Amino acid sequence: MFATLAQPFPLGATLCDHGCNFSLHNPDNKNIKLVLFNDNQSPRLISLDNQYGDIHYTFVEGIAEGQVYGYQLEDKDGLRLLLDPYAQALNATPHYVEPFTAEKSWEFAKSVVVKHDFDWQGTTLPQIPREETLLLETHVKGFTKRHPEIDPALRGTYLGLCQPEMIAFFKKHGITTLQLLPVTSCMSEPHLLKMNKVNFWGYNSLCFMAPEPRYALHDAVTEMKTMVRELHRHGIEVIMDIVFNHTAEGGEGGPIFHFKRLISTIIYKTATSITATIPAVVIRWISPTSQA
Template identity: 35%
Template sequence: MPYPLGATWDGAGVNFALFSEHATAVDLCLFDPEDPQRERHRIRMQEQTNQVWHVYLPEARPGLLYGYRVHGPYEPKDGHRFNPAKLLLDPYAKAVTGSLTWHPSLFGYKLGDSAGDLAPDDSDSAPYMPRSVAIDPSFGWGEDRRPRTPWHKTVIYELHVKGFTARHPQVPRALRGTYAGLASPGAVEYLSHLGVTAVELLPVHHSVADKQLVDRGLTNYWGYNSIGFLAPHPRLASSGAPGEQVAEFKTMVKTLHEAGIEVILDVVYNHTAEGNHLGPTLAFRGIDNAAYYRLVPDDKRHYMDYTGCGNTLNMTH
């Protein structure tokens, strides 16, 4: 099925769907949950409907780790940066597991080559990439409803999940810095005592730390370097099991709702962590650079940078 996009479990199997207008072929790579570095299967996605590549795997289960390799022309001057040597995250993944390790193979071109980003690099990036996770979307929401506090009575508390809970004396130490910590009785009671009716969470979706920060021993604490818009970041989860951050996040939302507190997400949909034309190939760039990003019309090697972050997502479809 071409929709919904992403990996969707229907109780009997998992459907995978990926949009790429200019790709010539797409491979779905499945990894061993017990050994995420081991690729167990590589499946050529034969079905294509309205520029969406898709395949259904009967008997596949939640917890499956996967990524994509997308084939097509590597012609930066024409806006195309396909490179099947690069394992790519699913932009519609509901969960991501593992860490990104900065390495030259993450770049679609040969670093240091005299041709710059015009010379494709054929080294495999999989050992240094996180994995997308197929999840079970079911959850016991019960009678949960948004509190819908009237605007004139709304009191919003902007917070960072880790920062708010890291040293909160009423949050159990084992839960500090996590979604579960924010949902702990002490944290919820504190917010309620203040009269807070809504929390605005600084970015909780999957992001990566910029290379220049990592090289200096730092990290992108705030999370505005997005790469997985639909995936709660596992670094903010108390459980390390792949995909369990989703249930923990939902539990947090349900708990806050029960206390009459709405949840607002600070999201960043205008750019991604792939940066400018010299950035890494992690997802969108390798799936279909010319479709996902806004390129300079008469110089498609470069990006329209309205964001100041190196690229701008294409919202004109």
């Protein structure tokens, strides 16, 4: 009934009243399927029957906020589950034990459908003149993790950074702008995992539009937006540091999460593919990160 609602754009999972549109850039035209996960039920596989150029898409009725999903394809290692590069939330903190095989990909964090109905309560972007800006570059977790005045349950979280005690600190020191080290979902590099360590700073992004789950109590999307809203309410700007020059998939031999099986030759530069031209699909991938 709602098949006509299927659209190639925007890419990713887009929710509406009747269901959700799923769109994926997949130029290699592999036999890829949308996988929907539901509690205590077998995963539901759906073909992406519609095509517009290299974009494959479908509309699924009855999908609600919080739906967990991924994309299945078969490669030389077997059936593999991929994250949606345009995912706006993850259902768990990403972690794996090497080697990250096709079989283990099904146990990894998965993409989540997000509903964008957050109540900004009338707050607006602070308009602070450049000459009056006093910027503090900081880390969401590190700045409050051991702060004695913050509720222990909120230390090291999005919500911890916008507590009244923190607002008072920023105001006392004349700080007008927070530049946050990466808050996009990230993955520790393989050599760190082997040493049972983590990439604390977050400069190894996994899904650029999904906030890092480690900094949330429950819902990273809502809690990060709440942090931004409360900082804006008190006239404090928020700048997000996003690193596009590499991803958590690393180089040759690195783990496979999404791009390497979807648009590897487009998104990654190699010694034989150096060019000054930025493909349109890369621009379409980067641009929405400022709105996610």
